[in-house]
Each structure stands twice: as structure tokens, then as C-alpha cells.
Amino acid sequence: xxxxxxxxxxxxxxxxxxxxxALSLVAGVGLVxxxxxxxxxxxxxxxxxxxxxxxxxxxxxxxxPVETNVFNVGTLILVALFQVVTIPVAGHITARVGYRxxxxxxxxxxxxxxxxxxxxxxxxxxxxxxxxx
Amino acid sequence: MxxxxxxxxxxxxxxxLLGMVRMLMGPSVLDxxxxxxxxxxxxxxxxxxxxxxxxDPTVLxxxxxxxxxxxxxxxxxxxFVARRALGEHIPSTTGSHPTSATPTxxxxxxxxxxxx
Numbered sequence: 001x002x003x004x005x006x007x008x009x010x011x012x013x014x015x016x017x018x019x020x021x022a023l024s025l026v027a028g029v030g031l032v033x034x035x036x037x038x039x040x041x042x043x044x045x046x047x048x049x050x051x052x053x054x055x056x057x058x059x060x061x062x063x064x065p066v067e068t069n070v071f072n073v074g075t076l077i078l079v080a081l082f083q084v085v086t087i088p089v090a091g092h093i094t095a096r097v098g099y100r101x102x103x104x105x106x107x108x109x110x111x112x113x114x115x116x117x118x119x120x121x122x123x124x125x126x127x128x129x130x131x132x133x
Numbered sequence: 134m135x136x137x138x139x140x141x142x143x144x145x146x147x148x149x150l151l152g153m154v155r156m157l158m159g160p161s162v163l164d165x166x167x168x169x170x171x172x173x174x175x176x177x178x179x180x181x182x183x184x185x186x187x188x189d190p191t192v193l194x195x196x197x198x199x200x201x202x203x204x205x206x207x208x209x210x211x212x213f214v215a216r217r218a219l220g221e222h223i224p225s226t227t228g229s230h231p232t233s234a235t236p237t238x239x240x241x242x243x244x245x246x247x248x249x
Contacts, residue, residue, distance in 0.1 A: 032155055037161070040164065044171045
């Protein structure tokens with residue numbers, strides 16, 4: 001592999017990792033500045049998915065000149081897969097619990113379609129705060 | 134290129150600091166769990182940047198463990214909050230929905246650490 005090609009690869013990798021770090025910083029700023037749980041969740045998901053994927057791509061590119069090992073690439077792909085599969089589930093559960101325990105500020109919502117839905121469900125079920133649904 | 138690596142380190146440090154600020158201020162447990170998630174993402178990015186900088190693949194299994202840890206942590210905290218809210222709401226207000234709680238009791242005092 002020529003010297004020049006390795007330099008190009010290194011620049012690409014460092015730019016990917018820089019973008020991932022920038023997304024982390026943006027998430028930190030958003031966590032401090034945003035007013036309620038849902039908007040904070042919106043900003044917090046960026047480094048967890050896109051930022052991490054960029055960093056993993058950067059690691060992969062950076063490791064190409066020294067060792068091309070199937071285990072390294074496999075580990076990187078596994079990390080990406082776990083993160084992409086688990087982050088939406090965790091975010092969904094957090095938002096759901098936040099809504100159902102009344103921690104969401106209703107004045108900050110543009111529309112609340114779930115409230116009407118829950119009310120009609122309650123009429124059918126005869127009331128009762130059922131958290132298991 | 135060294136300047137870019139330094140910039141990466143500074144950005145990650147700032148992100149972790151801001152996440153810590155939210156963890157200290159966070160009005161509810163869920164906000165704190167969320168900031169822990171962001172801290173974990175910064176840690177993942179930091180470990181990844183270390184691996185990339187030194188071209189050293191030995192820390193890659195750490196990334197795997199951290200990515201699973203974040204999921205387990207946030208889901209278990211959310212489930213814990215849900216069960217405790219259920220226990221608080223049902224004896225006092227039978228028949229009312231948990232979402233009908235007024236904003237004043239939206240965050241129970243027990244979360245602020247006054248009650249055990």
C-alpha cells in the first residue's frame with residue numbers, strides 16, 4: 001500500500017471521528033439547553049447512532065493499513081448492530097414511561113394524539129391506570 | 134492532523150462535562166438516565182478514538198460491552214420508574230390515569246432525595 005494512499009485513508013478516518021465527536025458535543029449542548037425530556041431525547045440519540053457509526057467507520061479505515069483481521073471488523077459490525085437495534089428500543093421505553101408517569105410538559109407539545117387515544121381506551125376498559133399496556 | 138486529534142479530545146471532554154451538568158441538574162430520574170446514555174456514547178467515542186489514534190484493536194471488545202451496558206441501564210431505570218409510579222398512584226387516586234397527574238406532582242419529591 002503506497003504511502004500516499006495511507007495518508008488519504010488517515011484523513012478520511014480522522015474526519016469521520018471528528019464528526020462523531022462533534023455530534024457528541026452537540027448532544028451535550030442540547031442536553032443542557034433543551035427544556036423537556038422529549039427534546040433532550042431527540043438530541044441525545046444523535047451521537048448514540050450516527051456519531052457512533054461514524055466513529056466505527058473511522059476506526060475501521062484507520063486499522064486497514066496495520067491489520068486486516070476478520071475479528072476486528074466483526075467486532076465493529078457487532079457494536080454497530082447492537083447500537084442500532086437497542087437505541088430505538090431504549091428510547092421508546094424511556095419516552096413511554098416519561099409520558100405515562102406525567103413527566104412530559106404538555107405546554108411544550110404541539111399535538112398530543114396519544115391522550116385522546118388513551119382516553120377512549122379508558123372508556124372501553126372502564127378506567128384504571130394500567131401501566132402494562 | 135494532530136490538531137484534529139486534539140480537537141476530538143476537547144470536544145469529547147466538553148460533551149462529557151455538559152452531560153454531567155445535566156445529570157446534576159436533571160429534574161427527574163429519566164433525564165439523568167438520558168444523560169448517562171450520552172456519557173456512555175461519549176465514552177464509546179473516546180475509546181474508539183483511542184483505538185483509531187494508536188491503531189490498536191485491543192479496546193474493541195470494550196466498545197461491545199459499553200454498547201450493551203447502555204441499553205440495559207436505561208431500560209432497567211425506566212422500568213424501575215414505571216413500577217414506582219404505579220405503586221404511588223394506585224393507592225391514592227383509584228381509577229385515575231397516571232397521565233392525569235398535575236404538573237406540580239409530575240416529579241415526586243422522593244426523586245429529589247428527601248424521602249428514602
